[in-house]
Amino acid sequence: MNWNPHLATGFNANVPEYQLITYRGVRVPAVFQTAVNAVSGTRPMSALLDNMAVIRGYNSLTDGHDVNTGLQNFPDASTPSLSGISADHRSDLVPAVGANFLNLPFKSKRGLSLSIVKDHNGTTGGSINGLMKMFKVSSTTKQGLLGLDQVRDVVDLLHEAANAQATADSGRSAAMKDQLKNARALAMLAAEDLVSQWNTLYNKYLAIAQGTFRATGSAAGFGESPIFMDPTESLDFNLRGNIQTTYDLRESLNSAMPGANMIRSFALAEYCLKKGVSGSLLLGWGDNVNNISLRLGTDTTPTVLGVGNDQHNVPARMGTLMNAAYYRGLGTCLLELIDSLKATNVNGKSLFDSTVIHLTGDFSRSPRFDKVGTDHGWNAQVTSVSRESLMVRFVVGNISAVKTGGYRGLWGLAANVDFNGAKEMLSPRHVGAAVANLIGGVNPGSLPIVSGNLTRRASWKPRLEQKSYDGTSTKDLFNIRRRPDRRGMFASAGGAHHTREG
Incomplete structure (x- = not known):
């Protein structure tokens, strides 16, 4: 996850x-x-960390913002x-x-394109309806010309006719039958009741x-005692106006x-991955915590507002509380998606076994x-990768032990690492190389942080000097528990990529 582990993570x-x-x-954030x-x-x-x-x-x-967002997915032109x-x-x-993502760069060796879900905010079938409508027959009124049962009848008739032709052509009949079977499945997929499926997935997430957002005020590290405005440190609380000194900030949640957008993205990811619609998802959301209630000044009714991700003016106490709610909510959605993928069997293995989820932010x-x-913090970036085969020893990278002017403590400023004796600072290209290796693709222009090749059943070993949060050495952070002979699916900024067994 794209937390900055060098900011406040709880309350004393x-x-x-x-x-x-x-x-x-x-050692991990509390x-x-x-x-x-x-x-x-x-x-x-903590189940996420496994x-x-x-x-x-x-x-x-x-x-x-834009250049760094692009670098996370496209680190080398x-x-x-x-x-x-x-x-x-x-x-x-x-x-x-x-x-x-409106203008995020995308490049394919095969000349493929990125399909943008333009009505991601839609209500009728939501994002999956926006994605699948390109395969639907429609009129100028945007109403389907055929009902679901009629579509099935038409597809079945076409399938039977083509299957008969394939059988007559004995030389290529087996391959053609397989293609017809796939074509029928995809055609039927476009005719499903997308509204019902979307509502079920969206409401689940x-x-x-x-529920997780709202329970943050009672969670460990946040719910042990009231959190009040301190008049002597008012800057620490001024999210919008002066918060009343008798108002317990935990109630704001x-x-x-x-x-x-976060909820829509997880619903879209589960649909696409489990249905086999797409195994390369690039999803994002610019929102954070909405509907926060604060009592300001002499007001007798609360002021309702939201907190975004670009937190130049979100003070320490409010930021700690709001970000905890955000990452807890993000964490529970990610756990649910992973559970759903684990429960989906593909060729005798779970779908998560061939899935790589790259969760990141611009900085x-x-x-x-x-x-x-x-x-x-473009010079102190943090990102994460999730896959079923990754072990729990999971912190890679090095940070500076020197404080910088204007900022508190050691907040994660990037420092050189040792690549077999050569000192080098990690960049998005190193991260991209590691993610590409997990997917099973080419190396995007730099040394990978991990070595080994999943398709050759090789073990993965760290290629750089590593330290845990307390500065002690760690080993085998990227060890692979199982070594599947398949290339992986990828999910970036809240999406996922998947490749079939090769």
Whole structure:
């Protein structure tokens, strides 16, 4: 996940602080000790760490939201983008799908294109209806000319006629039958009741994320004691106006909601991956925490507002609380998607076994010394990769031990690592090489952080000097528990890529 592990991660009474827990020998942000909602009951958020590798301390060498967002998926212009690499390995109905990214670069070696879901905010069938409508017969009124049963009849008649022709051509009948079978399945997929499927998926992710958001005020590290406005440190609280000193900030999340784009993206990802519509998904969301209730000044009714991701003016206490709610909600959605993929069998293995989920942001944040907000941390980036075969020893990268002016503590500034004796600072190209290796694609222009080739049954070993959060050495962070002979699916910024067995 794209957390910045060098900001406050919990509260000690009324004071935000950088808290850690130890999970299977690795120190991680304390938010992972909390319980998050599941479809049934709750579960520990730390379950995410069992199949996650975190890369920290890499530097893009440039500022800017758009350029850094593009670098995460397309780190080297001379090679395909990561989502393009994944699409090149497959022959899906839709080679690659994008949502919430209008101008994100995409490059395929095979000349494939990225299909943008333009009505990602739609209500009739939501994102999957927007994606699949290109395969539907429609009139100028945008109403389907054929009902579901009629579509089935037409497809069956065409299939029977083509199958008879294929049988007559004994030389190529077997291959043609296979292609006809695939064509029928895809045609029927476009005729399904997309509205019902979309509503089921969307409501599932909304329920668990919303419940997790609202429970943050009672979670470990946040719910032990009231969090009040301190008049002597008002800058620490001024999200919008002066918060009343008698207002417990934990109550601000009682009606909080996740951003709709995050929920839509997880629903779209589950549909596309499980249905085989596309194994290369590039999904994103610019929203964070909505419907926060605050009592300001002398108001007798709360003010309702939201907090976004570009948190220049989100102060320390509010930022700690809001970001905890956000990442807990994101975590519970990611766990649910992974559970769903694990429960889906493909050729005797779970779908997650051949899935790579790359979760990232444009950059991290640098904590300002005055506590009134954070700046762009393009030189202290953090990202994560999830796959079933990844082991738990998962922190890779190095950070500077030197404090920088204007920022508090050691906030994750990238430092050189050792590549077999050569000192080099990690960049998006190194991260891209690691993700491409997991997908099974080409190396995008730089040394991978891990060595080995899944398709050759080789073990994976770290190629750089590594340190855990407390500075101690760690080993075998990218060890592979099982070595599947398949190239992987990729999911970036909340999406996923998948390739069939090769």
